Amino acid sequence: MVQINKVGVVGSGTMGAGIAQLVIQNGYTAIMFDIDQETVNKAKIGIEARLDRLVQKKKASIDEITSAKQLLKSTTTMEDFKDCQLVIEAAPEKIEIKRSIFQQLEQICSHKTILATNTSSLSITEISGQITHSKRVAGFHFFNPAPIMPLVEVIQGLKTAPETIEALVEFAKALNKEPVVCMDSPGFIVNRVARPFYNEALRIMNDQVATVEQIDRIMKRAGNFKMGPFELQDFIGIDINFAATKSVHAGYYGESRFKPHFYQERMVQAGNLGRKANGGYYRYDE
Numbered sequence: 001m002v003q004i005n006k007v008g009v010v011g012s013g014t015m016g017a018g019i020a021q022l023v024i025q026n027g028y029t030a031i032m033f034d035i036d037q038e039t040v041n042k043a044k045i046g047i048e049a050r051l052d053r054l055v056q057k058k059k060a061s062i063d064e065i066t067s068a069k070q071l072l073k074s075t076t077t078m079e080d081f082k083d084c085q086l087v088i089e090a091a092p093e094k095i096e097i098k099r100s101i102f103q104q105l106e107q108i109c110s111h112k113t114i115l116a117t118n119t120s121s122l123s124i125t126e127i128s129g130q131i132t133h134s135k136r137v138a139g140f141h142f143f144n145p146a147p148i149m150p151l152v153e154v155i156q157g158l159k160t161a162p163e164t165i166e167a168l169v170e171f172a173k174a175l176n177k178e179p180v181v182c183m184d185s186p187g188f189i190v191n192r193v194a195r196p197f198y199n200e201a202l203r204i205m206n207d208q209v210a211t212v213e214q215i216d217r218i219m220k221r222a223g224n225f226k227m228g229p230f231e232l233q234d235f236i237g238i239d240i241n242f243a244a245t246k247s248v249h250a251g252y253y254g255e256s257r258f259k260p261h262f263y264q265e266r267m268v269q270a271g272n273l274g275r276k277a278n279g280g281y282y283r284y285d286e
């Protein structure tokens, strides 16, 4: 099995930075890439600040954090991935961007390097479509925030080799995560089972059965969820959540149980995207 020591991360946004942090906290080298220096610098500063907070909260020692920081390299040159045993792509959720990244990675890395994508909803099989050695391509789906959320979906595309899945499962365990293997399908497991959680809540609200606050409260109190469906949409980003719903709905050829709710689209049109912009179902400026 491939021995993973050095991990490339493509994209240093929310997920890429979180994954790079997780990798270095567990003693592996991370090479974090983004398309411009400013973005990658910002991500590095963010990771260092989060690591420093762990020391302040007494969740890690200064020595541990100093060693972790030394394992983080940032770059705007993809050639720096050439001796990575694993590259995890966390670029925007657009098929053409991901396919182009995988084609570049194929030119740079050894054909033994595992190429993984953190996609939430795109097909692994489609992303790897133009890759010659596609048996080493798989989904490696972390949840936000990656250093904290325990679950990782390890997704098998139609051409993914069992040894690729095995290596990713072992690596997920080495990162202290709980891997779940699943087949390449719209929404995989989590984003599929989560659709009714959001969609039905939107229908309940729109039918005036209960308010946003009431629905969130009952899901937390009675359902023992950490966040209600509206709080969670605000946290994820209503645009991101709406895109995932549309993708799962389209992926199952318009199956009605996955049908998006028009109100979510209205929120996106209004720019009410949740915590990141303008507030969403709740306000965050008070």
Ligand SMILES: NC(=O)c1ccc[n+]([C@@H]2O[C@H](COP(=O)([O-])OP(=O)(O)OC[C@H]3O[C@@H](n4cnc5c(N)ncnc54)[C@H](O)[C@@H]3O)[C@@H](O)[C@H]2O)c1
Pocket: 010, 011, 012, 013, 014, 015, 016, 033, 034, 035, 039, 089, 090, 091, 092, 093, 094, 097, 101, 118, 119, 120, 121, 141, 142, 143, 144, 236, 240
């Ligand atoms: N945000 C979440 O909660 C979440 C959870 C799980 C999975 N995901 C998936 O992770 C991936 C990244 O999502 P995110 O929320 O981190 O997005 P993001 O917008 O925060 O970050 C994307 C990063 O990719 C960079 N980028 C843009 N074009 C690029 C290119 N051509 N090559 C390399 N990098 C490029 C951007 O500069 C940005 O820094 C997506 O596939 C998304 O579906 C997101």
